[in-house]
Amino acid sequence: MILNGSQRGGARDLAVHLMKPENEHVEVHEIRGFVSGTLAGALREAEAVSRGTKCRRHLYSLSLNPPETERASIELFESAIDRVEVKLGLAGYPRIVVFHEKQGRRHAHCIWSRINPETMTAPRLSHDRLKLGDVSRELYIEHGWKMPEGLVDPALRNPLNFSREEWLKAKRIGKDPRDIKAAFQQCWAASDSGRALRQALETKGYYLARGDRRNVVAIDVDGEVYAIARWTGVKSKDVNARTSDLAELPTVAETKVRVANLAREKLTGFLSDLVKEFATASQRFEDTRRSMVAQHRMAREELAQRQQRRGDEETRERAARFRKGLAGLWDRVTGRHAKLRHQAEDEAAANAARDAAEKQALIDHQLEERQRLQVAIRQERQAHTKSMTRLHGQISVNDRDMPEESLVTHRSRRRADRTNTR
16 A cells, blocks of 8 residues: 655645545545544644644645555555554544545545644654655555555656657558568559559559669658569569650659658548547546446445435334333343343444445445446557557658658648638
8 A cells, every 4th residue: 555645734725635526436434533523624623723833734644545456445544544643653633534536446545633732732753754655565565465666665666667759759660571572563463554553552652753773663651762673573674664654753852752741641630530539439438437426426325325224223123122111220220221232232333344344345346347447448548649659650750751841841831721721
């Protein structure tokens, strides 16, 4: 369980943060040591007490995050909080515990008032991060959880794995020479004229151009140059004869510019399609998430109401066992009343444990369902990011290989197009 704590003030801002509606479920689990019974009231109370001191950071805020794939019960959270407050010297201080659920994960916040109301002083919290690290490692070891590398050795932490350049860089896919030769030979065999050959090659991504020695070459979308005679396995004079019906072919440089422009337009179209597809998928996931959250909240409310009705009925049943009047007085004399009271206390405790187990089972089931949705959302985002990265990389390579004067002209044309469409 990752523990992050800090000393702070700003009671009002903290109250707003803890009750943020962006959390799918918010539960104020405990308010201890305050007169007020609400979260906002308790934090204002702590702030009012601190005004009698010189302490500006009168609160200690702790977040408790268990591993994403593990199920942490309420008792586990409570035990971890108790250990932390003993470790930090905050045992017995007023505190608030709040549970949050978001994206299929459940975590907790605990806020202590650091002001001792009897002495009006705040304890020193020296080396609190090291102490939290000790408790965190103990929890990972006790529960058999896989410990993060950064917790095993802080030197292994890597807060940012990728630079901006690395993130945008795409790996160019290599081509098999046998596939290239087969493509050229197929186009040669299927054509009987220069026009037919040009059309066949362009369907496979190759564009005819005039080489330095006036031989006929082809340019692919990556700007690579291929001699037609070499890759088809025929003589140069046969290539010149077949392409004699074509007008003067453009130079290699001119063809590279044309191919680069075509590739950029195609890739830009792919980017637009990806953005639209991702927006549609995101909206679908968001609709599913909202529906799921509403259903989960309704299920928890229904469970709470059922448990309340059952608890009231069980309380009435236990109360009915106690006789009134002289019979009740006789029961107290004979000890029957004490026996019934102990029995009622045991039953009440057992029923409370049963209700807590039912609530925890429902929460666990809902977390599993929400996490399955979150996995699907994460996979969709990763696929989208991967596709966008590849396309941005291809566009970057395309612009890099384009001659500078052509690139400037291309950019100017794109700016003019955007201005005209406004």
